[in-house]
Amino acid sequence: MQKHSLSYRETNYFTAVITDYLDQKENVKPFYELFPTLDNFGKQITSKQENYNAAGGGEKRTALINVLEEQYRDLQTSEATAKNIALLANDKTFTVTTGHQLNLFTGPLYFLYKIVTAINLAADLKKAYPEYNFVPLYWMATEDHDFEEISFFHLHGKKFQWNPPDSEKTGGPVGEFPTEGLQDVFELFSAEIGNSKNAEQLKIWFEKAYLQHENLADATRYLANELFGEEGLVILDAHRPELKRFFTPYVKEELFQQLSFRNVKETSETLEKNGYAVQVNPREINLFYMEQGLRERIIEKDGKFFVHEQEISWTREELEKLVDEHPERFSPNVLLRPLYEEVILPNLCYIGGGGELAYWLQLKALFESVKVTFPILLLRNSVLLQSKKQDQKRQKLNISLQELFLKPHELINRKVRKISNIDIDFSPQKEHLVEQFSGLYELAEQTDKSFLNAVKAQEVKQLKGLEHLEKRLLKAQKRKLEDEVSRIAALQQDLFPGKGLQERHHNFSEFYLEYGEHLVVGLLEQLRPLDLKFDILSL
Structure with missing residues (x-):
């Protein structure tokens, strides 16, 4: 591969708040703590280690490892990933995290770029700080519930759409969606890609992921592990009571004191005064209530709590008891999920796209109010692939x-x-x-x-x-x-x-058909997380 790079500003595809962040403009500095440089990661290590340990870090690490071992039980785990999971027990081990929806067959190309950024950043940090360990982690967005956003992918100018036979089963968190109806997609996909060696590999991945796993979370975990397991990627589904119990104090504060609304609203107003568009507007309560097939927001009215458009309600005392007994039933929305991530993970850095970093920049005051270390924010690698x-x-x-x-x-x-x-x-x-x-x-x-x-x-x-x-x-x-x-x-x-x-439209299979395993290998070799440039790769 040959690589050429442009500044993100030169592409004209990124918002002012992101290009100004990358240029470290004064207008943006109040909204983050440390800019992503190797030197600053040293400061972040010290800050996160002290903060995480003081908040029961050892107990969290044990719970995290137990959950991961259970989730990897039926997967063929690489030596590198198994080692990284074990290393999480060590208080000198930190994660660098990216998150993504459970898009069908990974969805657009940038799924790969996010994970490659995390893997390469972990390697760069290990070289710079050899006395510590760094684990690339993919946080699966299993609690999202927008089926329309994840139910398709594009290949050769065609849209491959998943149409489940029972649409009533697609109303709750996406991780629980049954993989029914994907046989039809598999047959159309197989006919489209032919019978080359690379096509056969793609068919194997699709079939084993979606036709041999019962739900979307298990299917996505299998596929991401096949693509990046050898690089030591750790994949986490954090929708587990063992992890959510560490978040219950913040859930209660959100329910009863409007934790995020107070802080994020003020920050959002300041961002707008500085000339930036606000990515997400906070609600009074930024939590969903979840049961089988249900994920709906929680509303407070006159001291009583309700589930939107459902005949479910509680008094304050009933709701507080429910949070303690069933923390897994409470799901943070897009504004509160970053706090959940940083509470349970020994995390240094969040890696995301422009839209994600824009809403993270709304959250610094929220983190400060609850005394949780705010992570370094790193814009994922962006790429244009050309033959x-x-x-x-x-x-x-x-x-x-x-x-x-x-x-x-x-x-x-x-x-x-x-x-x-x-x-x-x-x-x-x-x-x-x-x-x-x-x-x-x-x-x-x-x-x-x-x-x-x-x-x-x-x-x-x-x-x-x-x-x-x-x-x-x-x-x-x-x-x-x-x-x-x-x-x-x-x-x-x-x-x-x-x-x-291109990265927001094409599926990776379009390029894997031509280049096979050299696609991922080439991305790992060429993309440099801390260069903060838009790369054009000639394959």
Whole structure:
């Protein structure tokens, strides 16, 4: 693989709060503790170790290992993963964590990039701090409940959609969804990919994951372990009472004192004052109630507590007792889940995409209020994969890597102007016209000021005329250069499906078919977590 990199700002695909965070702008500094550098990880180790140990770290580590050993019981566990699970007993062992939904067959490509970032960061930290241990951890979002977001993947421009025979079973947490109905997806997928060696491997993974496991959590764990187990990845489903009991004090504070609403609302208002869009708006209670097939938010009204759109209610005393007896029935939403992660894990860093880091930046005050160490926030690696053939087309069309990221009409207009033998840029004429009218404004000032509006109207009219003529000539030239325009458009559409980033659309199978195991190996070799660059890889 060959690698070229751009700054995230140059891509124009990332929000202001993320690009300003990466540039360490003053406006963003109040919303995080330590920026992701190797030196700062040393400070984070000290802070997390003291905080975690003071809050029963040894007991949490024991519970964490017991849960992981139970969850890996039926999996073929690699030596590297087994070693990492055992190392979690040591108070000099820390995790670096990424989380992701249980998308069908991993969903978009960035599932791989998240986990590769975590694996490579753990390796980099071990080199920098050899006296400590670092475990890459994938937190499965088993408690999410948005089936529509996870029920499909894209391959070869086609959408492979999972349609369960019993839609009533897709109303609770996604980890519990039965894998019924995926035989149909498997057959369509198998027919699409053919019978090459790499295709057969993909079929084995799909069949064993989804047709030989009863629920989505077990299927996803199997698949992630197959892809990254040899690299020591540890996969956790934290929807377990043994772990949630450590979170019960925070659940009670959320229920009865609106823990996150108070802190996050104020931070969100400050972010908006600084010119940034807020990713998530907090509710008064940021918890769901869960039973079999049910995950609905909890609402408080006049001192009594209800489950939204359900005939379930409690008094405060009843609810407090239920939290103690069944902590697994209480599920943090997107704003409270980060706190749950950091309470139960000896975690140093959370690795996420731009949207995830945007809502983490809303949470620092919440962490401070409950005296839990705020993690270092690391933007996951982002990648554009292009074949050698695509790269050759790009070079032949004389398109720079940075120009690839322009909006389609901007790129085409720019290239048409560049390859045309006619100069269709009327900027000099417009500047000359403005200069001419500045003289007319002076003349009107000296003679009759009532003519100023007439001069202005004429200036606007003539500038619009030039712009109209420029557009007509550009359109005519596009027709004349139709072949070049169509090739530019086709290349960009291939690399930016639906005018968006490839990593948010294509499934990894599209590239595994061509490159097999070299795909993951190449990503592990090329992606550097702390470079904080957008990478273009030529395969």
